[in-house]
Amino acid sequence: MQFKQIEGYDNYIVFENGNVQNINSGKILKPFTNSKGYLYIQLSENNIQKKYLVHILVSSAFLGNKPENYQTDHIDRNKLNNHYTNLRYVSQSDNMKNRNSYNNIEVVYQDEIPEHCVEMMFYNERELENIFIDPKTIDLYQFNGVQYRKQYLFHQGGNCYYYNVRDKENNRIKINLNVLKKLLNQI
Numbered sequence: 001m002q003f004k005q006i007e008g009y010d011n012y013i014v015f016e017n018g019n020v021q022n023i024n025s026g027k028i029l030k031p032f033t034n035s036k037g038y039l040y041i042q043l044s045e046n047n048i049q050k051k052y053l054v055h056i057l058v059s060s061a062f063l064g065n066k067p068e069n070y071q072t073d074h075i076d077r078n079k080l081n082n083h084y085t086n087l088r089y090v091s092q093s094d095n096m097k098n099r100n101s102y103n104n105i106e107v108v109y110q111d112e113i114p115e116h117c118v119e120m121m122f123y124n125e126r127e128l129e130n131i132f133i134d135p136k137t138i139d140l141y142q143f144n145g146v147q148y149r150k151q152y153l154f155h156q157g158g159n160c161y162y163y164n165v166r167d168k169e170n171n172r173i174k175i176n177l178n179v180l181k182k183l184l185n186q187i
Contacts, residue, residue, distance in 0.1 A: 004061040009043050014061050018054045018082030037079045055079075059087045071095045075146055077109075093170050097144040108150040113141050123175055127168040135184050138177065140165070153177065 002016040011023050020029045020041050031039040031054055039054040059072045062084035066072065070089040074081060077100050090098070100107055117132040120140075130143040140151040140163045151163045154174075161177035 002062075006043065006057060006061065009045050011045070012043055014054075014057045016058070016062060016084050018058050020054070020057065039080060039082060055082045055087055058082050058084050059089070063087060063089060073098055093166065094145065097142065097149065097166075098146070105152050107152070109147040110141075110150065111147055113148045117141065123167075123173065126171070126173055128165070129168045131165055133180070133184075138180055138184065140175065 003013045003021070006012040006014050006020070012020055012029075013023060014020050018031075018039065020031075020043075021027065022029065029041045031041050034040055034053075040051050041054060041057075042049050042051050044050075055072050055074065059066065066089050069091070071092055073088050073090045073095045075086050075088055075098070077098060078086070113132055114134050114136075116136065117134045120128050120131045120133050122128060132141045132143070132148070133139070134141070141148040142151060142165060143149075151165060153161050153163060155161055159178070162174040163177070165173060165175060167173050
C-alpha cells in the first residue's frame with residue numbers, strides 16, 4: 001500500500017486509503033467524525049495539536065497541490081471513502097453537481113440514461129451543457145463527469161412545475177415543464 005509523508009509533520013505518514021500513522025509509535029491514528037460526516041484526525045508537532053480532515057490530507061499527498069478556488073470532492077459521494085482514487089479537485093459548481101441531497105431532497109444518480117435521451121443545447125436562448133432530456137417521460141438528467149443525476153421536478157404552485165439547472169455560464173435557470181412539453185411537440 002502506498003503512503004506519503006504529511007507535509008509539515010515529520011512523524012506522520014498518510015496511506016492511500018486515508019489511514020494516518022505515527023512513525024515513532026507505529027500506531028494508526030483513530031479518526032473522528034465531525035458534524036458534517038467527514039473524518040478528521042489530530043496531528044501533533046512541537047506539542048501543538050491541530051485537527052485535519054482526512055480527505056484533505058490524502059488529496060494533498062496523492063493528488064498534489066489543490067488549484068486555487070477548488071474543492072476536494074468524493075467521487076462516489078461517500079464521505080468515509082478517502083482512498084485517493086475516490087478524490088478529485090473540482091470547482092464549487094462541479095462539487096455541488098455531485099452532492100447527495102439538495103434542500104432535503106435525495107438526489108438520484110445513475111450510470112446510464114435511456115438511449116433515446118437527447119442533449120439539450122439551449123433553453124430560452126441560454127446555452128446548456130451536459131443536460132439531457134427523455135422525450136418520452138420528460139425527465140431531465142445532468143451529467144456530472146462521472147454519472148447522470150436525475151433532476152428533481154419542483155412544484156411552484158398550480159400547474160407550474162420546473163427543473164432547476166445551471167447553464168453553461170453557471171447561472172441558475174428554471175426549465176418550465178409546460179414549455180418543455182410544447183418544445184417536444186414541435187420536434
